[in-house]
Amino acid sequence: MSKSYGGGYADVLQYMQLSNLQGVRYKFCSYLPLHGEVDEVIDTKQQELSNIIRQTNEKSERYKDILKTITRNKMQYSKSIAKTIKEIKARNKQFKIRLDKIESEYIKQLENNEKENTEAMAKLEQRLKEEMSDLNQLIHQCESKRIERNIEMVQFVTDVMQRVDKYTLPEQLDDVSPPKLITRDGYNQKLKNLFGHLDIRTKSEVNHPLQLNRNIEPAISAINAKIISSFSTINSRVEATVNDQAWLWRFGFSGISLITSDGEVIQNIHTDFHICDAAVCTSEDLLVTKWAGNIVKKITRDISIKDIYTARDNYETRGITATDTGNILGVLHNYKDSKILEITTSGQYIRTLLHNLADIIQLFEDPRFICTNINGDIIVTDKGKVVAVNKHGQRRFIYHTGWRQHKKSFIPHYLVTDKHGHIIISDFDNSVLHVLDRDGKFTQYLITPEQGCDRPIG
Known part of the structure; x- marks a missing residue:
């Protein structure tokens, strides 16, 4: 059989015999290409592997961009917290001692919100770093397999495609929406309403920053x-x-x-x-x-x-x-x-x-x-x-x-x-x-x- 079908084909049959896969032998024999067509199959799989490497590299670059956005968001978020606290204190000067209690309450809310949302962003950052590390390892494995021309490489490509699909790439993150002090003025209102209220984002919104813009009330058209x-x-x-x-x-x-x-x-x-x-x-x-x-x-x-x-x-x-x-x-x-x-x-x-x-x-x-x-x-x-x-x-x-x-x-x-x-x-x-x-x-x-x-x- 080695002389009739070529060394590559005999190797496949011999592998199946050693594995005692008689039922599979018929299945392989029913569609396995002959002679030089085996090379074409390997070439096709190598091309697929190259595409996988390219796509995985693109995903890895997207991860880098998102991680940069998270880093920038954390810095801007902390700065915006500090800025908002200053605004609260400046606002408090207009109302003197009676508003000290409100000032303390709002600053505590901001600090708690900062802690919660910063932790949420840190967790998201850590998950993305771990997944990016896995993707980089996968890229190295693919690079080492690309020069191989055997049946193991064919199965490897199938497995890799399944592994890559398991990674759900987040969309590009928008900049985080900073908290704001929203004030309402009118001397007939209650003191707390006069001081204003905080517009802050929840932990879940920080984990899914693309939803932030969707939650903003649209501007009223003239x-x-x-x-x-x-x-x-x-x-x-x-x-x-x-x-x-x-x-x-x-x-x-x-x-x-x-x-x-x-x-x-x-x-x-x-x-x-x-x-x-x-x-x-x-x-x-x-x-x-x-x-x-x-x-x-x-x-x-x-x-x-x-x-x-x-x-x-x-x-x-x-x-x-x-x-x-x-x-x-x-x-x-x-x-x-x-x-x-x-x-x-x-x-x-x-x-x-x-x-x-x-x-x-x-x-x-x-x-x-x-x-x-x-x-x-x-x-x-x-x-x-x-x-x-x-x-x-x-x-x-x-x-x-x-x-x-x-x-x-x-x-x-x-x-x-x-x-x-x-x-x-x-x-x-x-x-x-x-x-x-x-x-x-x-x-x-x-x-x-x-x-x-x-x-x-x-």
Whole structure:
């Protein structure tokens, strides 16, 4: 039989005879390739083994990436715990001794939560390290078997495929969501509610970090906005901050106030200058531009006021806004031209946008106020229109339209964007709020004269 079928085939039959596998002999003989086809089978299995090595290497790299994310998450999580504790203590200063008990309670919750979640992340880290070590050993075994050309190698490939499938690779981890101190202000509420409550994640959510984003309540779209409160005030501009609070000031007048959504005044700040516009930066400090002046000022939490930027060449500071990157954009204008200025929150110059880079024309005629959108666009109220440019200064769109029934002039006084990219514009003459999509297409009027909107300014 060795002469008839070749040495390789005789070896297989001899192995089966020694094993006394008569029933299996018939099964092997029924489909086992003859002559050179055995080499083709081995070549195929070697190719499969190479694919297994490649796939396993890819899995191992994914493990490395996830472990790096866990390491970064642990560091960021501990830092965020420390930061939140500082916020709690700073918040406590407003209420003095009566809130010491709440402070102690919340810090204990944070520390317990940190311990629990850090332990959970450490366990996940350890499991991934052990599995990655097993995968690396498996890779070495596969490498040593790849040069073999025998029936044992064929069976080894089958076994390896089953072993590799047993490893369930976690998906790429998102950054862990830090705890936050959520405050609710209103002097008629109970003291504890006034102080706020902790938004912290559970142990199970830390073990499955991809679920964190799914648990976050989606942002309310401007299209679905409803009037929740109204109150009378002599002020006309508003800059929303955290905790249902906002800064309120009167365009071209001195002084600025921090209020609740019900109009209750939390804090009044006197200024010896008139204010044009204001923006809250990531540190929650307030940046303001001087009306009919060339100064950008910072008002810190301890109510210190200092100049951080002075415009030159007769430029006047106008609108100002904070960006997602933590920097500040401001509008500068003089009798010749206008430009957009980008600076840090400490006043360090970054860049200016002056012309349309495509055709070297002025981007704006008489720009006033400014905001940014989620897609990176910079949007400015101009003379009878709203102009949007991308982050490189190339014009994206121009919106200029009026109330379609009354045909009054379109005078955009202020604008903001929501977390879905909608652009909301206050139309002074027509007493409406326009809502555009992120590409500048009109969507709807948000509030109309029939709903009580009367010459909106901010």
